[in-house]
Amino acid sequence: MSTQSVLARLPFGRRATLQQREALAGIAFISPWIIGFFIFTAGPMVISLGLSLTEYDVLRPPTFIGLENYQRMLGDPRLMTSLYNSIYYALLHVPLSIIFALSLALILNNVGKAAGFFRTAFYLPSVTPAVAIGTLWLWLLNPRVGLINRGLEVFGIQGPGWTTDPNWIKPGIVLMSLWSVGSTVIIYLAALRNVPNDLYEAANIDGANGWQQFRHVTIPMISGAIFFTLIVNIISSLQIFTEVYTMYFGNQTNNAAASAGLFYNIYLFRQAFEFLNFGYASAMAWLLFVIIMILTFIQLRLSKRWVYYEGG
Amino acid sequence: MKQSVTLRRLTQFATVTAIALALVAVLAPVQAQDEISGEVNVMGFGTGDEIATERVDLFRETYPNVEVSFTEGALDEQQFLTAVASGTPPDAVYIDRALLSTYAVRGALQPLTQCIEDMGIDMSIFRQAAVEQVTINGEIYGIPDFWNNIYLMINTAAVEEAGLTLDDISTTDWDRLTELNEALTRIENGRVTRIGFDPKLPEFFPLWVRANGGQLLSDDGRTAMLNSPEAVEALEYAFSQHEPSGGRAEFMAFRDTWDFFGSNNQIVADQVGFWPMEQWYMNVLADVSPDAPIAFKAFTDREGNPISMATGSAWAIPTNSANYEGACALAATMTSTEAWIRAAQKRAELRAESGTINTGVSPANAEAEEIIFTEIVGPTGNEVFDQGIAVLREVQEAGFAIPANPAGNEFRQAWMDAVNRVLNGEQTAQEALDQAQAEAQAALDSAWSRQ
Amino acid sequence: MSAITQTRTTYAPSARERARNRRRLFFRIIYIILLLGFTVIFIAPFVWLVSASLKSRAEVFSPDLIPDPIMWQNYIRVWEAAPLLRWLGNSLWVGLLAATTVTLSCSLIAFGFSYFRFKGRDTLFNLVLATMMLPGVVTMIPVFMIWQSLGLVNTHAPLWAMNLFGSAFYIFMIRQFYLTLPRELFEAARVDGAGYFHMWRHIALPLTRTALIVVFVFEFKASWTDLLKPLIYLRSPQLYTLPLGLKTILDRFGQGGEMEWEVVMAASVIVTLPMIIIFFLGQRYFLEGIATTGLKG
Numbered sequence A: 001m002s003t004q005s006v007l008a009r010l011p012f013g014r015r016a017t018l019q020q021r022e023a024l025a026g027i028a029f030i031s032p033w034i035i036g037f038f039i040f041t042a043g044p045m046v047i048s049l050g051l052s053l054t055e056y057d058v059l060r061p062p063t064f065i066g067l068e069n070y071q072r073m074l075g076d077p078r079l080m081t082s083l084y085n086s087i088y089y090a091l092l093h094v095p096l097s098i099i100f101a102l103s104l105a106l107i108l109n110n111v112g113k114a115a116g117f118f119r120t121a122f123y124l125p126s127v128t129p130a131v132a133i134g135t136l137w138l139w140l141l142n143p144r145v146g147l148i149n150r151g152l153e154v155f156g157i158q159g160p161g162w163t164t165d166p167n168w169i170k171p172g173i174v175l176m177s178l179w180s181v182g183s184t185v186i187i188y189l190a191a192l193r194n195v196p197n198d199l200y201e202a203a204n205i206d207g208a209n210g211w212q213q214f215r216h217v218t219i220p221m222i223s224g225a226i227f228f229t230l231i232v233n234i235i236s237s238l239q240i241f242t243e244v245y246t247m248y249f250g251n252q253t254n255n256a257a258a259s260a261g262l263f264y265n266i267y268l269f270r271q272a273f274e275f276l277n278f279g280y281a282s283a284m285a286w287l288l289f290v291i292i293m294i295l296t297f298i299q300l301r302l303s304k305r306w307v308y309y310e311g312g
Numbered sequence B: 001m002k003q004s005v006t007l008r009r010l011t012q013f014a015t016v017t018a019i020a021l022a023l024v025a026v027l028a029p030v031q032a033q034d035e036i037s038g039e040v041n042v043m044g045f046g047t048g049d050e051i052a053t054e055r056v057d058l059f060r061e062t063y064p065n066v067e068v069s070f071t072e073g074a075l076d077e078q079q080f081l082t083a084v085a086s087g088t089p090p091d092a093v094y095i096d097r098a099l100l101s102t103y104a105v106r107g108a109l110q111p112l113t114q115c116i117e118d119m120g121i122d123m124s125i126f127r128q129a130a131v132e133q134v135t136i137n138g139e140i141y142g143i144p145d146f147w148n149n150i151y152l153m154i155n156t157a158a159v160e161e162a163g164l165t166l167d168d169i170s171t172t173d174w175d176r177l178t179e180l181n182e183a184l185t186r187i188e189n190g191r192v193t194r195i196g197f198d199p200k201l202p203e204f205f206p207l208w209v210r211a212n213g214g215q216l217l218s219d220d221g222r223t224a225m226l227n228s229p230e231a232v233e234a235l236e237y238a239f240s241q242h243e244p245s246g247g248r249a250e251f252m253a254f255r256d257t258w259d260f261f262g263s264n265n266q267i268v269a270d271q272v273g274f275w276p277m278e279q280w281y282m283n284v285l286a287d288v289s290p291d292a293p294i295a296f297k298a299f300t301d302r303e304g305n306p307i308s309m310a311t312g313s314a315w316a317i318p319t320n321s322a323n324y325e326g327a328c329a330l331a332a333t334m335t336s337t338e339a340w341i342r343a344a345q346k347r348a349e350l351r352a353e354s355g356t357i358n359t360g361v362s363p364a365n366a367e368a369e370e371i372i373f374t375e376i377v378g379p380t381g382n383e384v385f386d387q388g389i390a391v392l393r394e395v396q397e398a399g400f401a402i403p404a405n406p407a408g409n410e411f412r413q414a415w416m417d418a419v420n421r422v423l424n425g426e427q428t429a430q431e432a433l434d435q436a437q438a439e440a441q442a443a444l445d446s447a448w449s450r451q
Numbered sequence C: 001m002s003a004i005t006q007t008r009t010t011y012a013p014s015a016r017e018r019a020r021n022r023r024r025l026f027f028r029i030i031y032i033i034l035l036l037g038f039t040v041i042f043i044a045p046f047v048w049l050v051s052a053s054l055k056s057r058a059e060v061f062s063p064d065l066i067p068d069p070i071m072w073q074n075y076i077r078v079w080e081a082a083p084l085l086r087w088l089g090n091s092l093w094v095g096l097l098a099a100t101t102v103t104l105s106c107s108l109i110a111f112g113f114s115y116f117r118f119k120g121r122d123t124l125f126n127l128v129l130a131t132m133m134l135p136g137v138v139t140m141i142p143v144f145m146i147w148q149s150l151g152l153v154n155t156h157a158p159l160w161a162m163n164l165f166g167s168a169f170y171i172f173m174i175r176q177f178y179l180t181l182p183r184e185l186f187e188a189a190r191v192d193g194a195g196y197f198h199m200w201r202h203i204a205l206p207l208t209r210t211a212l213i214v215v216f217v218f219e220f221k222a223s224w225t226d227l228l229k230p231l232i233y234l235r236s237p238q239l240y241t242l243p244l245g246l247k248t249i250l251d252r253f254g255q256g257g258e259m260e261w262e263v264v265m266a267a268s269v270i271v272t273l274p275m276i277i278i279f280f281l282g283q284r285y286f287l288e289g290i291a292t293t294g295l296k297g
Helices: A002-008 A013-050 A068-074 A077-109 A112-127 A132-142 A148-152 A166-178 A182-193 A197-205 A210-237 A242-249 A265-274 A278-305 B002-027 B048-062 B078-087 B096-105 B114-120 B128-133 B156-159 B174-184 B205-211 B227-239 B248-255 B278-288 B324-335 B335-352 B366-376 B382-395 B408-422 B430-447 C015-053 C075-081 C084-114 C121-133 C134-147 C157-165 C168-178 C185-189 C196-209 C209-226 C228-233 C242-252 C262-293
Strands: B038-043 B065-070 B094-098 B150-155 B186-188 B192-198 B271-277 B294-297 B313-316
Touching: A013 A278, A013 C084, A013 C121, A013 C134, A013 C157, A013 C196, A013 C228, A068 A278, A077 A112, A077 A182, A077 A210, A077 A265, A077 B324, A077 C015, A112 A182, A112 C015, A112 C262, A132 A166, A132 A242, A132 C015, A132 C185, A132 C242, A132 C262, A148 A182, A148 C015, A182 A210, A182 A278, A182 C209, A197 B227, A197 C015, A210 A278, A210 C121, A210 C168, A242 A265, A242 B048, A265 A278, A265 B078, A278 B048, A278 C015, A278 C121, A278 C157, B038 B324, B048 B065, B048 B313, B048 B335, B065 B324, B065 C121, B078 C134, B078 C228, B094 B096, B096 B128, B096 B313, B096 B408, B096 B430, B114 B324, B114 C075, B150 B382, B156 B294, B174 B271, B192 C228, B205 B227, B227 B382, B227 B430, B271 B278, B278 B382, B294 B382, B313 B324, B335 B366, B366 B382, B408 B430, C015 C262, C075 C262, C084 C121, C084 C157, C084 C168, C084 C196, C084 C209, C084 C242, C084 C262, C121 C134, C121 C168, C134 C157, C134 C228, C157 C228, C168 C209, C185 C196, C196 C209, C209 C242, C209 C262, C242 C262
Parallel strands: B038 B065, B038 B094, B192 B271
Antiparallel strands: B094 B313, B150 B271, B150 B294, B186 B192
16 A cells, blocks of 8 residues: 555545554554565465365375366265264354353352452363363263263253264363353453443443343444454364364264264364375365354444444 | 488487396386385384384484374364375375275275385285285285284172182183173172173174174175174174173263273272273283283184284375385385384383383294294283283284275264164164165275276 | 443442442342353363372273372473473464564554555455465465475474564454544644654553563463464474474374373373463463553543
């Protein structure tokens, strides 16, 4: 963006200078990202797009095969299964985790100083290594002796086969993921603390009750944080990998999850590193990328309706 | 004038040097042990027990000028792949024989012909099936290390309770096997509390196919045979063995509760009748429950011959390895008869000291195996395990392996997934294997064509 | 559900207010009970992990809470089996570098995307968002090649240096916080003659301290628990970080398929514990940060 073009576009000479300075300064602040983008993102992305048009096993030079990978994808039943699994999981996990995290954050916000201890407790799972989480939950979800079903027994409910019934594999994984909502809780808590008190006082004076305050003060003021976690959670849900891999695809020979637990990234990883089909894996990655992009842009568009910014 | 004289001098000098070097090369074909030096970095080998450390010690003593280091732990394919792709592979790699050809065919590993010649390794002392697994187009790419087999492990208390004898236990007659399974299964309050017979699906699917007279892959490694009638029948049969327990889900839920490695394992706790298992489990049993009611027998095919699926790793050298001679020396030493014997002796010593049972070790080096079991591993004082060792030796001869093929993982996943689909009730055996056949053949064709 | 955190009374409460205070106390007690309940659920698996780490091999999966006998030896075995202190140091060092660089760079970059208005800003930001969506696995090999060509494989650099260039996730998050700051604050400063850097440093940064602390903690944790990058880039054991070390322990004690779970559990606890301590100490600071920033009028 040259000085001339900026100047040429704006009608007022004086404001042009200010606008131009502002633009340059803005870009200066952003410059680290731009540099990193070209080196570590754009370049590799172009390479991976190129790879998706080839057959490549890393050990030998790639062979160009045009759109064959994409055609294969259309006829690959496992690809469809894995996509279905990831979407199903995301649809289940995202709303549940946001509601759960928000509830926790609201409660935490209301207990003042005691929150510190609880906060650590809720964040603890996020700090546990993924390998340990996977191993742990494989045992917790065991239908006969796992804590979950034993807990349910106390209430007289016979728990389902979380690890042995293909229909319950994904819900079991959702349960495991809900255990790690700590990060989201913290983000909401930070956002809640940022809501100026005087807004609540004003609402109080106007006679608003708790629920109304929640709907008309709290939610709008933290809508930015909710929006953020919504997008981020969808993106990461569609890419879940390590824990599930540890539980069902590492050295285990558990089979209930062979189809039901085959998430998109797991299948991608398998194609890349077990089958050495990097070209195909790259094509898969690009498909996921496109899906995520579309979803995010839809949300961004919709966000203008319900997300509130004060200084944007 | 001056230039041409210098030039001539140079040429003379060069020629003399060349001849001298050639003479040295010709006259000293076997490298002296002190000459092999440098570093050898190995990926994929763990030095966690005495079988590993003793052999490594032998290597260090024989080649004092070589500094060998290990990236501990099982081979991580991701790590290996990125190392190879970036042009800085490890100097040597310890890799599952079933995976080796995947990398060999793609040029990531180099042939060991020169190495075998230099070190004077006699490949005939190794189990031929193991050697075949690592031979591509007539060239050998790995020196086989272990030769791990499978046989039946039997809960004799359950057998007695059902009014049977050990002789009755056999996998030859499949109708009879079903009866045995039903007789040994115990159901209480509608839930299974003892599994009669565990067919070990999906892992042992190749074993079942072999038992039924078929095989999953042609000997040349190019044609998949996943949906042959023998394979389909084998899958259907093995799958049906879950019925007495109430179906696969019930079966698995129960099996997951076993204290597999503990002293209250499934034999002690009377949770299983009998089942085929990898030989290392015999070691576990010897350690944690040597007095349990166990017996061992060979798994037999439908003709009555003992068969076993043999697995293990091999020592290989990546292309662009920085120290071919060092890696070669390592491979040769680790798999040498001398090394195995030393390791077995150490194991015998340690076990005697701690009062635990010594079940020996099973190298793919058949010469070493013979010596180990005739001279080092003696009667253990525990009849049960003596019998187990006898069975172990019996099945060493009967081991088979899936032929070398460059689509290693993809091939395996194709049939694994097919078996899983059947286990989960998603498809019939025929449908599942038809799909697997198509996938596997496509993978094989693609991998072989780009050789 | 009341969202008020503090009430100031400078006069004697009326009957209605007393009733309201009682109600608030009642709710507060309910909340604490609920929280305790959830805490138990959240901590239970971890308690079980610690308990399993102290059990003998035979007992590892038994449901008893207190192990009998208590196998402290498991921890000693892990300690002896591996250079844990070294790995701890590595993880700490890399984590601090990663967290510090990303917090600084992202707060700068996010400021560029929030306060400034220029053509193409939103498009560029959408590009930032887009980069969040690319699955990391795909760029892995090309990025590895880049580090390889710089000669920095088998050093710690690839584990944190990319944070110098920001990270879409945190840029997004910090930007959200910046956007809640009223523009007038900055305009006022500018009228007083402040430069852009000054505005960032003395207005934006302090006011979003909460978010920055959150970013720091998150990135530290992400770096602490990351397995993939160390796995690919580190070959010398003395450079390993804790998760990679944990993996080697897992592999080592799993040789021949014999999973010595109790050792693996012990190693997991050791790997997780420092992070918990750091977090617990750090979040007291966290609390202060929230208290000072949240309640300005």
